[in-house]
Amino acid sequence: AQSVTQLDSQVPVFEEAPVELRCNYSSSVSVYLFWYVQYPNQGLQLLLKYLSGSTLVKGINGFEAEFNKSQTSFHLRKPSVHISDTAEYFCAVITYGSSNTGKLIFGQGTTLQVKP
Amino acid sequence: NAGVMQNPRHLVRRRGQEARLRCSPMKGHSHVYWYRQLPEEGLKFMVYLQKENIIDESGMPKERFSAEFPKEGPSILRIQQVVRGDSAAYFCASSPVRDGRSEQYFGPGTRLTVT
Numbered sequence: 472a473q474s475v476t477q478l479d480s481q482v483p484v485f486e487e488a489p490v491e492l493r494c495n496y497s498s499s500v501s502v503y504l505f506w507y508v509q510y511p512n513q514g515l516q517l518l519l520k521y522l523s524g525s526t527l528v529k530g531i532n533g534f535e536a537e538f539n540k541s542q543t544s545f546h547l548r549k550p551s552v553h554i555s556d557t558a559e560y561f562c563a564v565i566t567y568g569s570s571n572t573g574k575l576i577f578g579q580g581t582t583l584q585v586k587p
Numbered sequence: 588n589a590g591v592m593q594n595p596r597h598l599v600r601r602r603g604q605e606a607r608l609r610c611s612p613m614k615g616h617s618h619v620y621w622y623r624q625l626p627e628e629g630l631k632f633m634v635y636l637q638k639e640n641i642i643d644e645s646g647m648p649k650e651r652f653s654a655e656f657p658k659e660g661p662s663i664l665r666i667q668q669v670v671r672g673d674s675a676a677y678f679c680a681s682s683p684v685r686d687g688r689s690e691q692y693f694g695p696g697t698r699l700t701v702t
Contacts, residue, residue, distance in 0.1 A: 575680075
């Protein structure tokens, strides 16, 4: 079975500081990796995804993430955060293969709180 | 191209009543996923449907919950005889294909409160 662990439930950070949100996954098969953002009372929006190729992926709003296969991690980073980045961030995986149904398996979420 | 539509956005039901949640996928999308977000928890997969077919319902509770995606009209998630533990945000997502590489587009969710 697959699982996703987001190591921090809350990350407070000051505006313009860098931030890293950590994500580790466990899977016996290969996976695709995703980061989604959820603003209050809204649905989820895709930030970025890793399918194959370069392990450093860039997404929207200045976010990037690095896939590390040996450490089974997919940490999300941003060099300088804004107040508007305050939101809930979810790491997720999809297994791929003939039995893949495309369902996302989510981590518990990390609340990013950007302070002025 | 309109996004994924869900209605109602908020739904209040008394214990024992039925709740019907609707999801209209993006135009051209024939794959619908339902997820549930319980308070203080992440999202959990419930069911995956294509038009007129349930493909994967491994995340659905065995009793009281059902889902459909008819040939015409929205996908419906139905909860019979609701209990307080059903209070949650229910999200649907749609995708044009099932390969896992394509983005799933999420609706704004239906927030169900059971009193």
